Amino acid sequence: MNERLKITPLEPYIGALVENVELAKPLGDGQFEQLYHALLKHQVLFFRNQPITPLQQRALAGRFGDLHIHPVYPHVTDVEEIIVLDTYDDNPPDNDNWHTDVTFIDNPPLGAILAAKTLPATGGDTLWASGIAAYEALSAPFKQLLSGLRAEHYFTKSFPEYKHRGSEEEHQRWQQAVQKNRPLLHPVVRTHPVSGRQALFVNEGFTTRIVDLAVQESDALLNFLFAHITKPEFQVRWRWQENDVALWDNRVTQHSPLPTRHSVFPSVVPAW
Template sequence: MTTLQITPIGAALGAIIEGVNLAEPLSEGHFAALKDALLQYQVLFFREQPLTPLQQRNFARHFGDLHIHPIYPNVPDTPEVLILDTHDQNLPDNDNWHTDVTFIETPPLGAILAAKQLPPTGGDTLWASGTAAYEALSAPLQNLLDGLTATHDFGKSFPETRFAVSEEVYAQWHASRARHPPITHPVIRTHPQTGKKALFVNDGFTTRINELSARESQALLDFLFAHIARPEFTLRWRWQENDVAFWDNRITQHYAVADYLPHRRIMHRATILGDKPY
């Protein structure tokens, strides 16, 4: 077994990993090393990993059960791998700060994203550390947030109006909406393995802080959404074809920059189910 080479690339999060072929079954040593690296660096990047959907699924399965997205299309023979194919006829919808699939009771532990087709320029992704953002808050604000909960709503990122294009598409959306009513999570989440606290509200799915009035909730959410996007908590990844990113979805947010239209960008994602936030 070769030893992994780990190169940190950001002060708050991020590392490039070399010395492993993700297309092959992981050895126990590589599995343990990647788990440890994910906990330490929060998002890991791998260059020159031309994974098939089946290989991507098998790699993701080392870390847990996989989620099948209720809206995004998936690879026909590998439904655990969804397709993000964006261009001027299918506009991007991930160009906001979000944590994936927080509209379910057990939001994902992590996600593995593979770059399949890239525009000539642009199409970068940014990640932000929820732990760094939390630790930068004043103690009084930390204490306030620790006792609050927030509503996460499927419909915020997947609004009804966007899917009223045909009866078939609308029926899929309506069924998905019925299966995913609004759900409550803590505003501050404790990582189940490290014990560190992290900000766990995101502009993609969080609609209000439950214990506050509507005006108070909106004002505080606006502050928190802007706070986590501060440059010192973030990194920006410039994709190359066959890059793979693996992030800890429990304590990070990300933003897919939509600056490449009318060119096309195709990404494949496998999403690993997690546990109930506390």
């Protein structure tokens, strides 16, 4: 059996299309090793025509590590690790901004797998940006300025209370999540635990302030970093088709959905 994957880079700094693999089937060790190294290199991988079930998606994610259960999003029946993002006019997304998933916990997810199930007739693309490329584009003095700085990340920045009052059960789940996820600190620049490459690790979705700076200095620096990280030259844009799958390294990337009506099933894998 030929286990060689076809990997085609999509943009200079981030993104690759992966072919010659069926994600619904258990991956051989050789295939998984190729996939893992491609993820480290390209940061986000895309797959066409992969009709995986939630159970198959969970099994694939489990190859990377223990799975995370999101504190507020609804999940697939009997597969609580797989959350459901169903976006439409009366249910806009919580994270309709640039963000890195779940940075409000001590050990944010290693990665995430997103599978497209229901798509709009037009629109619905997703953008990813490379924190590595954004960091490497900075000048040496600016990198020195960022070295050692710590930023606060907080759950409620992307999940405010007013968005979670749909039912008493939903509101109680939100309140429990707030109690369990108090503001915490991460470095502004993090080192990838495997590749050793450095990346910017602040995001508009959850980062509230840089605690080592005065308020005005923090606001100015964060505004600059949020804009810098999401420059088009550091991005890849994916136009979804039904049964597409995306797999990304959440440690060094952030992403932003373009608002529209669509349904997807993602799962996340924690490992710091």
